[in-house]
Each structure stands twice: as structure tokens, then as C-alpha cells.
Amino acid sequence: MNVEKSHCEQSGLYVHIPFCEAKCRYCGFYSEPVRNHNSARLVSAIITEFQMRIQTSFSPQTIYIGGGSPSCLPQEQLSRLVGEITSRWPKTDEFTIEVNPGQLNKTSLSQLRKMGVNRLSIGAQSFDNTELSFLGRRHSVENIQKAVDAAKKAGFQNIGLDLIFAIPGSTLASWEHNLMSAIDLGVQHVSTYALTYEEKTPLQKAVEAGEVKPVDEETDRLMYETAIEKLEKAGFRQYEISNFAKPGFECRHNLNYWANYPYIGVGPAAASFWNDNRTTNIAEINTYIEAIGKGESVIEESETPKPLQIACETAVLNLRRRCGIYIDEFQKQTGYEVLKLFAEPIDKYGELGLIEMTDGRLFLTREALPIADSILCDFSDV
Amino acid sequence: MSTEHIRNFSIIAHIDHGKSTLADRILEITGTVSDRQMKDQLLDDMDIERERGITIKASAVTMNYEHAGKNYMLNLIDTPGHVDFHYEVSRALSACEGALLVVDATQGVQAQTVANAYLATSVGVELIGVINKVDLPSAQPEITAEEIEHVLGIKKQDCFRISAKTGLGVQELLDALVTLLPPPTDLSGEPTxxxxxxxxxxxxxxxxxxxxxxxxxxxxxxxxxxxxxxxxxxxxxxxxxxxxxxxxxxxxxxxxxxxxxxxxxxxxxxxxxxxxxDSNPAKRTLPGYVPPMQMVFSDFYPGNNTDYPKLRSAFEKLALNDASFSFVPQNSPALGFGFRCGFLGLLHMEIVQERLEREHNIDVVQTAPTVSYEVVTNDDNVKKIDSPSELPDLSHIKELREPFVRLEIITGTDSIGGIMKLAESRRCRLLKTDYLSQNRVMLEYRAPLAEIVYDFYDLLKGVSHGYATMDYEFTGFEAGDLVKINILVNKVPVDALSLIVHRSVAESRGRRMLVRLRKAIPRHQFEIPLQVAIGGKIIARESIKPFRKDVTAKLYGGDVTRKMKVLKRQKEGKKRMKSIGAVQIPQEAFMSILDNSD
Structure with missing residues (x-):
């Protein structure tokens, strides 16, 4: 791949805000309590990183501010960041901010909407206060409803909710209730994630100590299948293993990842895939700010995957989409013929009814989705 | 030098009774090796031997020793000390006129002591009884001497009491070696x-x-x-x-x-x-040795089929240093191309396995070890088979014979009950009970080799709290009511999982095999039926439930590198297994079928 190609393709910009009000019990990502830091310094550093790293020719179609929780930034800092972004890249198709319920009021949401933010991703997680407190979330069910209401009133017509299932203590019935609550709020997008037990998290330790019992595999699967069933019935389309949208409301920024197209990530711990390089920024906030202050590179890790590795990554990412791999597109993008490169797993899983091919697309079947990793691993390497 | 001044001898002992230490001491006293310039236990050549504390290859060392003003040439021929290496012991002993029979004074006479002593006597070798480790507080030299007299017929007052470690009594032993052991017969005038x-x-x-x-x-x-x-x-x-x-x-x-x-x-x-x-040949060959007899067989398949040539060349190299190991190409319908390998015993097999891994770094899938059988077909042909998969259809078989051994177990009297129960459960028939002393007994059994070759020794150690020792010697093939157990995985018969067993235990063994396999084969994307068939009839089934959920919930831009690594590891894990159709079977599964424990 070369620079020209990157220009003519889709690309995305991601901005990472590693602040949280408080750490959730299950979260394994790097983040710090916002009250311990000077958010103005971080926003300034991020703006400087735009100037340092990004060429003027870069023109992302999508922008995504994620975290942590960007919504825990003080309003003036969030506005400063959004203002800087929209003045640099005034024409984007999709501009998302992740929002935690209870963190932004209607006035601030209106302001963001007016500045050009056109999509909100709300970290609802559950419509059961017991489950929310189990997860260590600081919001209530009421906060979610208010947040969605405020967002709508502020003029947002593209709102997504994140939900977590297989929470210890939950049942199929409680999960159905969560799903129906999300559907009833009239949002355009739902992401459903099975609770994962990340290493070294308080939740993981509680499981090891026998204090918490994970939901059994069979229920986990039933919950996942229920999500697909209920959401599709409500007019959502599953377009990726964990993502559902009303037609036309698929998250384009995330689709860019699954297409394995380039993106630039700015801010502490943000990852980029640019000019065939995968890089990750310094994670620790102060070290990041100091490096920016000295005009030094903030890239902590860098890897240049070989074309074959990129082809494998592309296949794995593409296959997470319900549309799967576009066979012609894959060859143009990677230089490899997918049917030859992965002949063995394609045959094997074709026979087992886990992979299908129609209309020039190769995709996982409905039955394959809950066990996708066991199949995708055979595409991770050749 | 005239043969009058030559002494050729071996040291024979149960494992850890101090054979190598005594050899070291003799080398020192004769000045063959000065002040420990070489590593301890000089005669053990290979790393594995040293690690396992056993000697695989016989070695020979020539020493000079002065006694009563005359120079003697002493040739020490080392012998292996393990039950699998009877044959190598016999080779070494045949080259000697005498042997030192070493018994640990803290342990007493053990099964291998007896076996080796019998072997020495059978090739006409003169024995000197040596009681070692008499310096230890727990030593019981008098009881040991009585045991030696009782079992081996060497008079207790003729036994030498030594400490190979401190050197106590070794000089006297050397003198006795010169005076008591016969010199070689002088045949210098004969053809070579x-x-x-x-x-x-x-x-x-x-x-x-x-x-x-x-x-x-x-x-x-x-x-x-x-x-x-x-x-x-x-x-x-x-x-x-x-x-x-x-x-x-x-x-x-x-x-x-x-x-x-x-x-x-x-x-x-x-x-x-x-x-x-060549120009003046001897009239006849020297009395020969019995060729090595492989008693245990196992198939080795490369984990990855493309490694077949690599595996072949590894086996060729191993065979170069080990004349007792054999391998022949083998093609299994289920596992593809590999090799059937023959070993003297299970320990020998483990040594070859270890060398294969250590020196050649090849992933192999190995089938459960089996003994060889004799098949008498309807037309009275006798055929030897080394694998259950070679067994002809039952309708063509007139008789199936399995190898039997004479099994000797020496143990404390307090564990007799447990041992008898164990032996009975393995179809062993008690031939003789012989009390060596008040507290120790020797049990002699007639045992089917297949029943004792795999885990019997470990179980014996278990029931006797580590004290019992055993040795066995092949006696011949005998007809038995044997049947073949076939295993079907995902409805496909897997030859490498079949087993020949006695009919009386076939059904319970078959059921147990299924339970083991269900645990050893990982869950797949689909349900895997497991069936066990005896003589074409399915007698039991089990199934391995599929896994229901295996998917990463979130995969976005920042997760790609890490996630790809995790997926690659998952794929690597599959590679170490053998594919049979769409089912991946790990190495442990092949071995698990022999696991007879509850």
C-alpha cells in the first residue's frame, strides 16, 4: 500500500480521552480519574499532536472521540477540542462522541450538535440498577433515559447505546428487559458486548477468589442469540458480530476498522494504522504531555506488518462483518486472492456450514457467529 | 601379557545400589583416573543416562593393578542397570569371566539383583557378593548377607562389605578379584x-x-x-x-x-x-548372543505431515547409536504417514522419545505403546503383529497369542496383600512365594506382558509405598481369549486408538477408554460422538459437547495487533493436534486409552 492509496480510500480519525470519573470494575483499559489531572493541558497536547503528526492532506471521512469517557472533560475543554477538530476538518460525514449517561446536560449536547458532532454513543450498559452497580457504573437507569431524551432534544438523530450482557446474576429475562428498554428508547444503533473478564481487573480477581460466578456458556450464547432475534425484530440489522443498526445508521467509523482501512489515533494510548504501519501512542498521560511539550514523537510501539500479515488481518476483520469479505475488493486491497490464500479453512468451514459464499462475498453464517474466534483463528496466519 | 594376568569382570547391581560409584573408586585406586579429573560416574556417557541415573550403553575400561608383586590387567565391562536392558547386560556378561554383584546394605536384594545374578550364572560367570553402603547408619549388612545367601546361594561369610563412597574395603575387593576370579583360558595359539x-x-x-x-x-x-x-x-x-x-x-x-x-x-x-x-579363519563362531528382542511398539506420526522426511532422518540418526531401536514406515488411514517403532521396553521408549524432542525438535503424535502378538490364521500360518491395526478380521483367525513373562517382585511383607490384588487384576498367576528374610518376600508370577508393560510398575510402587521392585523376562507366546477394541471418533474408526485386550475386561476397558477420550479431546464447533466397538458391535457411546461461545466481543482499531496474536496462538494450539476428519485429537488422547486408573 502506498500514500496515494491511503488518500483515495476511506480513512478515520480517532481521539482518545483517557479520563474517567471512576474506574469500572470490569475495565482493563488504561484510564485515570479526571480529577487528578489538568484537562486543559491534555487537550492542548492533543491539539499539538494534530499539528505535529497530521499532514494537511489528511482528510478523514469519520471522526470519533472515545475513551475513557470524553464526556467527563469539563465542557469548555470538550468544546475547545471539538472546535479545533471541526476547524481543521470541516467536512466529515460522521462525527461521534462517546457519552456517559449523567455527564452531559441538554445545553452542552446542543452546543456539540451545533459544532458539528452528529452521532452519540451512549454507554448505557444495562437497564437494571443492580447490574449497573455490580459493574461499578456510576449512573442509574434514569440517567440513561434522560441522556437519550436530552440528546434527541439537542437535535441528535443518530444515537447508539452500548449494552453488556452475561453479567453475573443476570438472567435471560433480565437481558430481554434490557434489550427491550433500549429498543423502546428509539435509538438508531445498539452494540451488545458479552462481559469479558480482563486480566488484573477487580472483577477478574473476584472470579478467581470465588466471589463472583460468571454466567454459564449456554446462557451466554442464548443471550447473544436473543439479542440478534429481538433487535432484528425491532428493525435493526446486525452488521457486525456485536453491532446492530437501523438501515443507514451503521457506524461508519467502526466499519472503517473492519475494512482494515487506515486511521490515525491521537491522544494517549491511541492506536493508528497509517502507511501500513501500526503504531500506538504513549499511554501514560504525563509522559505523553511531556513528549508533546518537547516536540518528541509520542509513538511508543510501532510495527510494520508484511503484506501477507495485512491480508490475514483484513480477512479476520472483514469476517466480523455480516457482509464478510468482498472477494474482488480483498484482492485489490491486499494483492492476495482470498479463495487461494485461505483455501483450507474455507473448505473445512464450508463443509461444516460455518462459512458461505454468495454474490462475490465470503461470510460467516449465522451459526458461526457465537463461535467466530474458533474459525477466525484459522485466518490469522497462513 | 599372558592370560594368567588378565581379569575381565562386570559390576551388576540394582539401580542406585552404587555400581557407578564403585567403578569410579576402582578407577581411582588403580590410578586409571587421577584425582577426579573427570566427572562423577565416568562410565555413563550420554546426558540422558546421567540424568536418569542409568547406563544405556555398556562401556569397557582397561586398568593396571599390582598384586603380590605381579602386574595384572583388569578390564571392567560396564552393564546397564534397568529391566529393559537385559539383552545388553547379557552381551556384556558374556565377555567376562567374573562379576561383582553389588547389593545396597540399606535396601537389600532387589528384583534386578536377582535377575542379573541369574543371567550371569546362565552365561557361566563367577560371582563375588558385595554389600555396599555399609557406612550408612541404616545399613543392615547381616540381613543383606543372609538374603544374598538365601536367594543367590553366595555364602554370607564370602560377601565383601564395602563403602564405594568412602573407599572402605574396595582395595580388599580388588585383591579378591585377582585371587578369586578365574583368568581367561589361554587360546592364543588358535585362529583369531x-x-x-x-x-x-x-x-x-x-x-x-x-x-x-x-x-x-x-x-x-x-x-x-x-x-x-x-x-x-x-x-x-x-x-x-x-x-x-x-x-x-x-x-x-x-x-x-x-x-x-x-x-x-x-x-x-x-x-x-x-x-x-580372513586368511586363517576360526572353525566356528563363538557362542552367540540372543538378538535384541523388541517387546514394546508404538507409532510415531509427525504433527505436521510435511515433517515426515525430518522424522525419518531423526530416526536414522537415533538408530545409529542404538542398535536395539527399530523403525519401519507405517501408513495409518487416520493419521497418515509415520513410523512403527520397536523398543526393548517402556523405559527404552521414553529415552528415545526424549532424545527425539531434545535433539531433533520435531512435534510428534505417538500412539499408545503395545506389545506384539502372534496370530495363527485359519490356514495355520503364524504371523507376528506389532499393532492392533494389523490384526486380521476375526473370521480369519484361528488363534491369537500374547507374550508372557516371568515376573519377579521383591517387597516388604506388609504390602503383599496390595500387590497380590494388583497382580490378580492384571491376570498374573502366582507361581512362587519365597521369603528372603523375616520381612521381605519374593513373589514370582506368570504375567501377560501387555498387562504389566504400561503402568504396572508405577502402581506397584504405589501399593508398596515405593519399596517393591520388579523385573521380568520374556518366556513365550501363549494363546488367549483376546479381542480388539475399536474406537470411532465422529463415526470414523481410528486405528491408532484401538487396543487388544482380554475378553474378560474388554467391556469395562472400552467404557473407561471412552471416558478418558471424552476428557482428552477438546470441545469442537460441533458435537463429536465417541463410540467403542468390540467385534463390530457398539457397546458404549459418549459424546463431546460442542463449545457454545467463543467470540471476542469488541474488536476495534486499537485491538487489532493484540487480537491477531491471540488468534494465532489459538491456531498454534490446533496445530499440535492430529486431524482426523474435522476432529483434532491431541497427543494426550492417544496415550489416555491406556490409563487404567479410576
Missing amino acids: AALVFDSINDDYRGVICYVRVFAGGLTLRQKIRFMGAGRTYQVTELGKFSPKMSAVDRLGAGEVGYVIANIRQLSDVTIGDTITD
Whole structure:
């Protein structure tokens, strides 16, 4: 791949805000309590990183501010960041901010909407206060409803909710209730994630100590299948293993990842895939700010995957989409013929009814989705 | 030197009774090795031997010793100490006139002590009883002496009491060795006859033969003939181990040493062959050795089919240094191309396995070890099979014979009950009970080899709290009511999982095999039926439930590198298994079918 190609393709910009009000019990990502830091310094550093790293020719179609929780930034800092972004890249198709319920009021949401933010991703997680407190979330069910209401009133017509299932203590019935609550709020997008037990998290330790019992595999699967069933019935389309949208409301920024197209990530711990390089920024906030202050590179890790590795990554990412791999597109993008490169797993899983091919697309079947990793691993390497 | 001043001897002992320590001490006292310039237990050559505390290859060392004003040449021929290596012990003993029978005073007579003593007597070797470790507080030299007298017929007052570790009594033992053991018969005037009792392959010099000259002599550049193989060579080097190789011009009658003669491959030399002079040959060969008898067989398949040539070359190299190991190409409908390998016993198999991993780094899938069987077909042909998969259809079989052994177990009287129960459950028939002393007993059984070859020794150690020892010797094939258990995985019969067992236990064994397999085969994307069939009839089934959920919830931009690594690891895990259709079977599963525990 070369620079020209990157220009003519889709690309995305991601901005990472590693602040949280408080750490959730299950979260394994790097983040710090916002009250311990000077958010103005971080926003300034991020703006400087735009100037340092990004060429003027870069023109992302999508922008995504994620975290942590960007919504825990003080309003003036969030506005400063959004203002800087929209003045640099005034024409984007999709501009998302992740929002935690209870963190932004209607006035601030209106302001963001007016500045050009056109999509909100709300970290609802559950419509059961017991489950929310189990997860260590600081919001209530009421906060979610208010947040969605405020967002709508502020003029947002593209709102997504994140939900977590297989929470210890939950049942199929409680999960159905969560799903129906999300559907009833009239949002355009739902992401459903099975609770994962990340290493070294308080939740993981509680499981090891026998204090918490994970939901059994069979229920986990039933919950996942229920999500697909209920959401599709409500007019959502599953377009990726964990993502559902009303037609036309698929998250384009995330689709860019699954297409394995380039993106630039700015801010502490943000990852980029640019000019065939995968890089990750310094994670620790102060070290990041100091490096920016000295005009030094903030890239902590860098890897240049070989074309074959990129082809494998592309296949794995593409296959997470319900549309799967576009066979012609894959060859143009990677230089490899997918049917030859992965002949063995394609045959094997074709026979087992886990992979299908129609209309020039190769995709996982409905039955394959809950066990996708066991199949995708055979595409991770050749 | 006249044969009058030569003594050829071995040291035989149960494992850990101090054979190697005694050898070290003798080397020191004779001045063959000064102040421990070499590593402990000098005669053990290979790493694995040293680690396992056993000796695989016999070695020979020539020493000089002065007694009563006369110089003697002592040749110490080392012998392996484990139950699997009977054959190698017999080779070494045949080259000697005498042997030191070493018994640990803290342990008493053990099963291998008895087996080795019988073997020595059967080849006409004179024994000197040696009670070792008498310096230890827990030593019971008098009881040990009584046991030796009772079981082996060596008078208790004739036994030497020593400590190989401190050197106590070793000098006296050496003197006795000279005075009590007979010298070789002087046949220097006869045509040359030398016995090959071992051989090794040296990367630089080619094949080195260990020889004992019985008649005539060997000289440098002599044209020699291997009488059995019918091949002739010219001697390029003769020598002795002192203990390093030191060249000589001549090896005379009664002497022990080595011969190098441009022999390319170890397989060109048959152990037990007689070397003679090509122009003046001996009238007949020396009394031969019994060729090595492989008792345990197992198939090895490369984890990855493309590694087949690599596996072949690894086995070729292993065979170069181990004449008792054999391998032949094998094609399994389920597992593809591999090799059927033959071993002297289970320990021998484990040693080869370890060397394969350590020296050649190849992933292999190995089937459960099996013994060989004799099949008598309806037309009265007798055929030997080394694998259950070779068993012809039952309708063609008139008789199926399995190997039997004479099994000797020595134990404390308090564990007799447990041992008898164990032996009974393995179809062993008690032949004799012999009390060695008040507290110790020797049990002699007639046992089917298949029942004792795999886990019997471990179980024996278990029921006797580690005290019982065992040894066995093959006695012959005998007909039995044997059946083959077939396993079907995902409805496909897997030959490599089949087993031949006695009919009386077939059903319970079959059911147990299924339980083991259900645990050993990981869950797949689909349900895997497991069935066990005896004589074409399914007698039990189990199934491995599929996994229901295996998917990463979130995969976005920042997760790609990490996630790809995780997926690759998952794929690597699959690679270490053998595919049978869409089912991946790990190595443990093949071995698990022999796990007989509850």
C-alpha cells in the first residue's frame, strides 16, 4: 500500500480521552480519574499532536472521540477540542462522541450538535440498577433515559447505546428487559458486548477468589442469540458480530476498522494504522504531555506488518462483518486472492456450514457467529 | 601379557545400589583416573543416562593393578542397570569371566539383583557378593548377607562389605578379584576369534566395535572377517579405553578393547558376531548372543505431515547409536504417514522419545505403546503383529497369542496383600512365594506382558509405598481369549486408538477408554460422538459437547495487533493436534486409552 492509496480510500480519525470519573470494575483499559489531572493541558497536547503528526492532506471521512469517557472533560475543554477538530476538518460525514449517561446536560449536547458532532454513543450498559452497580457504573437507569431524551432534544438523530450482557446474576429475562428498554428508547444503533473478564481487573480477581460466578456458556450464547432475534425484530440489522443498526445508521467509523482501512489515533494510548504501519501512542498521560511539550514523537510501539500479515488481518476483520469479505475488493486491497490464500479453512468451514459464499462475498453464517474466534483463528496466519 | 594376568569382570547391581560409584573408586585406586579429573560416574556417557541415573550403553575400561608383586590387567565391562536392558547386560556378561554383584546394605536384594545374578550364572560367570553402603547408619549388612545367601546361594561369610563412597574395603575387593576370579583360558595359539559385545557410532571415526578377544589376536592392518555378516574389513585402529581411547598395535587373547575398521554404519555390525582372521579363519563362531528382542511398539506420526522426511532422518540418526531401536514406515488411514517403532521396553521408549524432542525438535503424535502378538490364521500360518491395526478380521483367525513373562517382585511383607490384588487384576498367576528374610518376600508370577508393560510398575510402587521392585523376562507366546477394541471418533474408526485386550475386561476397558477420550479431546464447533466397538458391535457411546461461545466481543482499531496474536496462538494450539476428519485429537488422547486408573 502506498500514500496515494491511503488518500483515495476511506480513512478515520480517532481521539482518545483517557479520563474517567471512576474506574469500572470490569475495565482493563488504561484510564485515570479526571480529577487528578489538568484537562486543559491534555487537550492542548492533543491539539499539538494534530499539528505535529497530521499532514494537511489528511482528510478523514469519520471522526470519533472515545475513551475513557470524553464526556467527563469539563465542557469548555470538550468544546475547545471539538472546535479545533471541526476547524481543521470541516467536512466529515460522521462525527461521534462517546457519552456517559449523567455527564452531559441538554445545553452542552446542543452546543456539540451545533459544532458539528452528529452521532452519540451512549454507554448505557444495562437497564437494571443492580447490574449497573455490580459493574461499578456510576449512573442509574434514569440517567440513561434522560441522556437519550436530552440528546434527541439537542437535535441528535443518530444515537447508539452500548449494552453488556452475561453479567453475573443476570438472567435471560433480565437481558430481554434490557434489550427491550433500549429498543423502546428509539435509538438508531445498539452494540451488545458479552462481559469479558480482563486480566488484573477487580472483577477478574473476584472470579478467581470465588466471589463472583460468571454466567454459564449456554446462557451466554442464548443471550447473544436473543439479542440478534429481538433487535432484528425491532428493525435493526446486525452488521457486525456485536453491532446492530437501523438501515443507514451503521457506524461508519467502526466499519472503517473492519475494512482494515487506515486511521490515525491521537491522544494517549491511541492506536493508528497509517502507511501500513501500526503504531500506538504513549499511554501514560504525563509522559505523553511531556513528549508533546518537547516536540518528541509520542509513538511508543510501532510495527510494520508484511503484506501477507495485512491480508490475514483484513480477512479476520472483514469476517466480523455480516457482509464478510468482498472477494474482488480483498484482492485489490491486499494483492492476495482470498479463495487461494485461505483455501483450507474455507473448505473445512464450508463443509461444516460455518462459512458461505454468495454474490462475490465470503461470510460467516449465522451459526458461526457465537463461535467466530474458533474459525477466525484459522485466518490469522497462513 | 599372558592370560594368567588378565581379569575381565562386570559390576551388576540394582539401580542406585552404587555400581557407578564403585567403578569410579576402582578407577581411582588403580590410578586409571587421577584425582577426579573427570566427572562423577565416568562410565555413563550420554546426558540422558546421567540424568536418569542409568547406563544405556555398556562401556569397557582397561586398568593396571599390582598384586603380590605381579602386574595384572583388569578390564571392567560396564552393564546397564534397568529391566529393559537385559539383552545388553547379557552381551556384556558374556565377555567376562567374573562379576561383582553389588547389593545396597540399606535396601537389600532387589528384583534386578536377582535377575542379573541369574543371567550371569546362565552365561557361566563367577560371582563375588558385595554389600555396599555399609557406612550408612541404616545399613543392615547381616540381613543383606543372609538374603544374598538365601536367594543367590553366595555364602554370607564370602560377601565383601564395602563403602564405594568412602573407599572402605574396595582395595580388599580388588585383591579378591585377582585371587578369586578365574583368568581367561589361554587360546592364543588358535585362529583369531573375538566377540563384538557392543558398538557405537562416532561422528569422526565411524563405527567403533567393543570386542573381547577369546582366541588368537587382532593386529593393526589385519584383514578381518565378521563371520556372521560375511563382511571383510581392514583394521585401521586397535585400542583400549584407559578410560580414554588409546591406540595399541595388538589385542591378544583374553583382552578387551576396541576395533575401528572403516565400517560405515552401525547396522553393518551385528552384536554377538565373531571377528576372525580372513586368511586363517576360526572353525566356528563363538557362542552367540540372543538378538535384541523388541517387546514394546508404538507409532510415531509427525504433527505436521510435511515433517515426515525430518522424522525419518531423526530416526536414522537415533538408530545409529542404538542398535536395539527399530523403525519401519507405517501408513495409518487416520493419521497418515509415520513410523512403527520397536523398543526393548517402556523405559527404552521414553529415552528415545526424549532424545527425539531434545535433539531433533520435531512435534510428534505417538500412539499408545503395545506389545506384539502372534496370530495363527485359519490356514495355520503364524504371523507376528506389532499393532492392533494389523490384526486380521476375526473370521480369519484361528488363534491369537500374547507374550508372557516371568515376573519377579521383591517387597516388604506388609504390602503383599496390595500387590497380590494388583497382580490378580492384571491376570498374573502366582507361581512362587519365597521369603528372603523375616520381612521381605519374593513373589514370582506368570504375567501377560501387555498387562504389566504400561503402568504396572508405577502402581506397584504405589501399593508398596515405593519399596517393591520388579523385573521380568520374556518366556513365550501363549494363546488367549483376546479381542480388539475399536474406537470411532465422529463415526470414523481410528486405528491408532484401538487396543487388544482380554475378553474378560474388554467391556469395562472400552467404557473407561471412552471416558478418558471424552476428557482428552477438546470441545469442537460441533458435537463429536465417541463410540467403542468390540467385534463390530457398539457397546458404549459418549459424546463431546460442542463449545457454545467463543467470540471476542469488541474488536476495534486499537485491538487489532493484540487480537491477531491471540488468534494465532489459538491456531498454534490446533496445530499440535492430529486431524482426523474435522476432529483434532491431541497427543494426550492417544496415550489416555491406556490409563487404567479410576
